[in-house]
Amino acid sequence: MTLRILVVGAGIAGLAAARGLRVAGFRPDVVEELPATTVPGAGIYLPGNATRALRLLGLDAPLRPLGDLIFRQMFLDADGGELFEIDVAALWAGVGESRALSRADLQQVLLTGVGGEVRYDTAVRELQIVDGAAKVEFGDGRIAEYDLVIGADGRRSTIRAKAGLGGPAVPTGQIVYRSVVRGGPPLSDWTALLGRRSSFVAMPMGGRRLYCYADETVEPGQPNPADPLARVRELFGGFGGPVPAILDAMEKVQVARTDEVLLDSWSRGPVLLVGDAAHATAPTLAQGAAMAFEDAVVLGEVLRATPGDVPAALARFEDRRRPRCAQVREQTRDRDRTRDVPPALRDPMLRRRGRRIFQEHYRELVRPL
């Protein structure tokens, strides 16, 4: 059966959803409000379950030459002293490799999987549900009708608002800083240094570059710093381990806020939300892309099973995906709470039990989706 499907947004979730639909035999339209020339900066860390989902989407082969594999996560105190380590290869054994790579490379892999049929410079402005179908108005005034609209339009989703599925995302109270560093010290492990309500993470991402991710928990209403590089140097200048050499080599820093999206329902009639539009969390566990890829796999499966009954397929989608995404949200909050315990209490506790506590955050995600 041919379904008229629209995917709104060509970020990670939209491109993955379009691939999942293609693999299931559908031919979705994909629209993106930004121009085709927009290339994401920064890097991204993909734990083993992200790789497994990409394998199920048939996209693991093009990923293999990209980035750097991560075998170990090192957790250090602010001085660079070891708290504990996680054997990432053992944690995800039989599931998939863990890898850090550039976001631009990941986007290219996902785009190839869609077959290049993305309509850029095309925003969805209006959406109405009429007689079980979705009537969509695009930015240029064009109107079209679809049997299914996939809202993959991110944490500030228009589709979520227009379908009455939820309001604005809720800020988590974190400011995050990202940088791709060339000429830094050699680093073979994913390495995190935990400070006072702040952390600094660096990892190799291929091409002798490091992907650095740092964050701080702030009071409500505190604005972003005017000079993010200066703020990163101020926050982490006193840290030990590899941080001083990384800060010396750091040139540009992107600053962002993180949000949570928590909804009672992800679907209404012929409209379904996926990715951050449905279930954004703070990126502490690096599960945003993995959850989007898993959404894409399950979306393809449920629609292929009952293409003639979209509401039943979407209900099945939510049954399968909600518990896993709720798990990620809870474990993310747990990890952030642990991080924000004062170091004098936290660090001795993490030296004793950190490995067990932090591995536990991923336990459910090792299971098949």
Ligand SMILES: Cc1cc2nc3c(=O)[nH]c(=O)nc-3n(C[C@H](O)[C@H](O)[C@H](O)COP(=O)(O)OP(=O)(O)OC[C@H]3O[C@@H](n4cnc5c(N)ncnc54)[C@H](O)[C@@H]3O)c2cc1C
């Ligand atoms: C600082 C930071 C670090 C992170 N690190 C990691 C990590 O290491 N690993 C990981 O897995 N995840 C990480 N994440 C999370 C991950 O980036 C997100 O989960 C993921 O990008 C969400 O993808 P998405 O496609 O749902 O949303 P988005 O990436 O926001 O994409 C939405 C797309 O929809 C388009 N759009 C919006 N509205 C419309 C409209 N009306 N019409 C048409 N198009 C529209 C937008 O232009 C955009 O391209 C991180 C997030 C942050 C903020």
